[in-house]
Amino acid sequence: MNYVxxxxxxxxxxxxxALFSFSVYAQEYxxxxxxxxxxxxxxxxxxxxxxxxxxxxxQQVYDTIVMFKPGTTEVIPGLAKDWKVSEDGKxxxxxxxxxxxxxxxNPVNAEAIKWNFERxxxxxxxxxxxxxxxxxxxxxxDFPGVIKEVNAVDEYTxxxxxxxxxxxxxxxxxxxxxxxxxxxxxxxxxxxxxKHPVGSGPFKFVEWKQGDRVVLEANExxxxxxxxxxxxIFRSIPDNGARYMELRSGSIDMMDYINPEDVQSVxxxxxxxxxxxxxxxxxxxxxxxxxxxxxxVLVRKAFAHAINKEALIGAFYAGLAEPxxxxxxxxxxxxxxxxxxxxxxxxxxxxxxxxxxxxxGFEFDFYYMPxxxxxxPQPKMIAQAVQYYLSEIGVTANLLSYDWxxxxxxxYDDQFQTxxxxxxxxxxxxxxxxxxxxxxxxxxxxxESEELHEILIEAQKSVDKEERIALYKExxxxxxxxxxxVPIAHSTPPLxxxxxxxxxxxxxxxxxxxxxxxxxx
Amino acid sequence: xxSYIIKRLLxxxxxxxxxxxxxxxxxxxxxxxxxxxxxGERATVxxxxxxxxxxxxxxxxxxxxxxxxKGLLSGDLGRSVMSNNPVLNEISVRFPATLELSFCAMxxxxxxxxxxxxxxxxxxxxxFDNASMLIALIGVSMPIFWLxxxxxxxxxxxxxxxxPSSRLSVGVELDYITNILLVDSIIQLNWNAFKNVxxxxxxxxxxxxxxxxxxxxxMTRSSMLEVLKQDYIRTAYSKGxxxxxxxxxxxxxxxxxxxxxxxxxxxxxxxGGAVLTETIFSWPGLGKYLVDAIYSRDFPVVQGGIxxxxxxFVIVNLLVDISYAAIDPRIEYK
Numbered sequence: 001m002n003y004v005x006x007x008x009x010x011x012x013x014x015x016x017x018a019l020f021s022f023s024v025y026a027q028e029y030x031x032x033x034x035x036x037x038x039x040x041x042x043x044x045x046x047x048x049x050x051x052x053x054x055x056x057x058x059q060q061v062y063d064t065i066v067m068f069k070p071g072t073t074e075v076i077p078g079l080a081k082d083w084k085v086s087e088d089g090k091x092x093x094x095x096x097x098x099x100x101x102x103x104x105x106n107p108v109n110a111e112a113i114k115w116n117f118e119r120x121x122x123x124x125x126x127x128x129x130x131x132x133x134x135x136x137x138x139x140x141x142d143f144p145g146v147i148k149e150v151n152a153v154d155e156y157t158x159x160x161x162x163x164x165x166x167x168x169x170x171x172x173x174x175x176x177x178x179x180x181x182x183x184x185x186x187x188x189x190x191x192x193x194x195k196h197p198v199g200s201g202p203f204k205f206v207e208w209k210q211g212d213r214v215v216l217e218a219n220e221x222x223x224x225x226x227x228x229x230x231x232x233i234f235r236s237i238p239d240n241g242a243r244y245m246e247l248r249s250g251s252i253d254m255m256d257y258i259n260p261e262d263v264q265s266v267x268x269x270x271x272x273x274x275x276x277x278x279x280x281x282x283x284x285x286x287x288x289x290x291x292x293x294x295x296x297v298l299v300r301k302a303f304a305h306a307i308n309k310e311a312l313i314g315a316f317y318a319g320l321a322e323p324x325x326x327x328x329x330x331x332x333x334x335x336x337x338x339x340x341x342x343x344x345x346x347x348x349x350x351x352x353x354x355x356x357x358x359x360x361g362f363e364f365d366f367y368y369m370p371x372x373x374x375x376x377p378q379p380k381m382i383a384q385a386v387q388y389y390l391s392e393i394g395v396t397a398n399l400l401s402y403d404w405x406x407x408x409x410x411x412y413d414d415q416f417q418t419x420x421x422x423x424x425x426x427x428x429x430x431x432x433x434x435x436x437x438x439x440x441x442x443x444x445x446x447x448e449s450e451e452l453h454e455i456l457i458e459a460q461k462s463v464d465k466e467e468r469i470a471l472y473k474e475x476x477x478x479x480x481x482x483x484x485x486v487p488i489a490h491s492t493p494p495l496x497x498x499x500x501x502x503x504x505x506x507x508x509x510x511x512x513x514x515x516x517x518x519x520x521x
Numbered sequence: 522x523x524s525y526i527i528k529r530l531l532x533x534x535x536x537x538x539x540x541x542x543x544x545x546x547x548x549x550x551x552x553x554x555x556x557x558x559x560x561g562e563r564a565t566v567x568x569x570x571x572x573x574x575x576x577x578x579x580x581x582x583x584x585x586x587x588x589x590x591k592g593l594l595s596g597d598l599g600r601s602v603m604s605n606n607p608v609l610n611e612i613s614v615r616f617p618a619t620l621e622l623s624f625c626a627m628x629x630x631x632x633x634x635x636x637x638x639x640x641x642x643x644x645x646x647x648x649f650d651n652a653s654m655l656i657a658l659i660g661v662s663m664p665i666f667w668l669x670x671x672x673x674x675x676x677x678x679x680x681x682x683x684x685p686s687s688r689l690s691v692g693v694e695l696d697y698i699t700n701i702l703l704v705d706s707i708i709q710l711n712w713n714a715f716k717n718v719x720x721x722x723x724x725x726x727x728x729x730x731x732x733x734x735x736x737x738x739x740m741t742r743s744s745m746l747e748v749l750k751q752d753y754i755r756t757a758y759s760k761g762x763x764x765x766x767x768x769x770x771x772x773x774x775x776x777x778x779x780x781x782x783x784x785x786x787x788x789x790x791x792x793g794g795a796v797l798t799e800t801i802f803s804w805p806g807l808g809k810y811l812v813d814a815i816y817s818r819d820f821p822v823v824q825g826g827i828x829x830x831x832x833x834f835v836i837v838n839l840l841v842d843i844s845y846a847a848i849d850p851r852i853e854y855k
Contacts, residue, residue, distance in 0.1 A: 034691055039813075040805075042604045050560075131605050132572055134560070142567075194605060209697065210606075210614050211805025212687060233691055237803040241670050246685045246803075249677045405558035405818060412566070 062179025638741025
């Protein structure tokens with residue numbers, strides 16, 4: 001009897017160990033992965049869209065010349081297996097992988113890449129239709145902008161000649177917007193191409209039921225190996241609460257944008273995992289220096305000491321954010337971690353105000369956004385909290401807002417004394433935060449610094465990464481001293497998945513390829 | 522009758538022109554530049570200018586209206602600014618979804634509301650009367666999103682009897698032909714899909730139908746009560762007719778006109794107002810789509826969508842008017 005017991009115990013242990021090791025080590029092929037998201041895609045031609053729900057899908061269907069290493073903004077080979085740049089930084093040569101095909105069977109070669117760039121960049125190109133090509137003009141500064149010409153040197157070598165060196169060029173090419181489309185498919189569908197996407201990515205487009213779902217299937221011949229999953233389905237489930245219930249009822253495998261009040265129940269549920277996307281954004285409080293007394297750096301520093309970022313994050317982000325001390329989020333290379341934030345210190349803040357000549361405080365207008373963004377999930381409540389913090393040091397903020405379009409209009413027109421706003425990165429290059437938001441030719445907070453401008457321009461022209469890192473670190477120090485803003489938070493958007501979903505690595509840039517994800521059924 | 526219908530349909534023309542003009546003016550006069558809204562934080566001055574130009578927003582307002590109206594006459598509602606999809610295409614995909622849901626919600630509302638109202642009226646001041654009218658009052662005041670979430674939580678998450686949201690389960694094959702999925706599954710004799718579609722319709726129909734149900738029940742009750750007090754009902758009873766005969770043949774027919782009016786109005790409201798239900802139940806209908814378009818200032822979609830709703834509303838009203846004549850022989854249209 002005893003032997004039987006022992007033996008059966010041993011068997012059970014062996015079985016558990018076997019199962020456990022199997023689930024840890026064996027990646028399984030097959031299965032359908034259903035992702036629940038807050039909205040439908042706008043379109044599936046990545047160059048024509050700017051919304052994350054479109055990019056989630058196009059990331060699977062298309063490849064880019066280079067791409068981001070999973071979980072980072074570091075650039076690694078994509079369609080190109082390697083590349084080199086000329087001494088003057090103006091000529092980039094890419095060597096393409098051989099034998100890669102679009103889903104329609106046409107070859108991905110230098111001609112195809114040249115055709116895509118000409119379609120995007122030349123306004124007189126016959127297929128420069130179907131939208132505004134927003135991100136091309138934005139990243140390459142106009143049509144055709146920085147890219148002077150694209151040459152197909154031979155079947156698998158493509159060369160870009162630039163007007164002037166562009167430091168972020170490689171990061172730009174890795175953006176999901178610049179997914180390479182099959183020229184034959186674009187020609188076939190014309191203005192309706194956005195409903196019939198054909199790329200060379202890990203998943204092929206199957207169908208799109210508008211407002212409901214997009215269905216993709218595995219590309220058996222993907223150059224980086226066949227995806228583990230057979231099918232991927234993106235379902236639109238607009239309500240956060242309903243989406244969470246779909247996950248709990250088992251009809252979806254993963255979701256984003258969860259209500260903060262549901263986070264705790266996810267943590268307690270052993271069938272679900274909460275994973276955080278590395279932050280790629282910054283939410284800030286800006287003080288416009290064209291208005292008194294914000295031209296006085298002491299006042300700005302006083303404000304930096306008066307706002308309790310940790311408390312804001314606890315109250316309004318469900319803790320899913322980190323306090324910001326730099327304009328750059330920590331996920332972006334050259335983030336300067338040596339900078340020490342202005343600590344929350346009301347006494348110090350009051351001292352600085354008195355020193356600036358405002359011992360009794362003052363009154364000013366404070367504008368907050370009417371819509372939630374990832375960097376400010378609850379802008380009105382955050383603004384009210386900031387208003388309260390500032391009242392603690394004796395200054396009175398009048399809270400005001402406009403509809404979103406008008407808000408941005410007035411922001412660009414430099415009409416706000418102080419305001420909250422933020423930024424989500426595009427290409428993972430520090431230039432995309434520091435130059436775009438704070439250079440004196442770009443910013444909307446009346447901040448002028450010739451020193452900063454020179455550094456940012458120098459870094460823009462350099463193609464030497466080490467040199468650029470040093471320059472951007474210096475830039476962050478200058479910004480820290482000048483306090484044009486009080487950076488508030490970098491939010492880390494939460495994703496919730498079933499524990500059976502394995503190897504999902506969220507990328508800071510908001511989308512990731514899913515061919516390495518597998519299901520442990 | 523035919524000439525009446527033709528006359529009513531002709532009257533649609535000024536309605537359409539009026540609605541088109543009002544919608545056009547309102548959306549162009551409210552603050553918020555669509556180009557600015559679309560580009561968001563990335564809106565540079567040049568990009569906005571370029572987008573405004575390509576959207577035709579730099580033209581004078583009357584030129585914009587004329588070109589919109591010209592398109593309208595040729596059946597072209599333009600393309601969505603956001604997606605570049607033809608507006609008519611979007612409507613033809615989404616409206617059937619809204620129609621299907623509204624129709625099922627009305628069947629639920631009418632199917633439960635009218636019998637409940639009749640029963641309450643014939644058993645005035647009974648326990649059932651008081652209880653059902655109290656429930657109706659709660660039904661009218663219930664926030665749909667709350668009711669919807671509770672239904673999903675109970676029937677999908679806890680009990681697991683019904684699917685939580687959307688129109689069709691992942692993995693169930695069905696070709697979309699009319700985009701009314703019950704019809705599509707019947708055409709294809711696909712009973713598996715039919716069952717699946719039907720099970721998806723239950724929860725949103727209940728959520729959406731609850732308020733109309735309450736209104737219809739209350740209307741039926743009061744209308745029936747009024748009729749039941751008439752002399753001819755007493756006469757009918759004194760003739761020795763059975764209860765059932767009096768209530769259904771004599772009373773209900775006469776009480777029906779106000780009920781039909783309410784049913785028609787409610788159906789019209791549902792067609793255009795299912796935004797919350799569509800959001801909670803991930804229903805890819807026109808209401809939610811239109812609200813999103815208003816937020817993003819997608820002018821062509823808003824114009825086309827509202828115009829479409831206006832026409833649908835007018836047609837529903839016409840059907841109601843026609844049904845008056847069918848119910849009450851005293852009413853005649855010339």
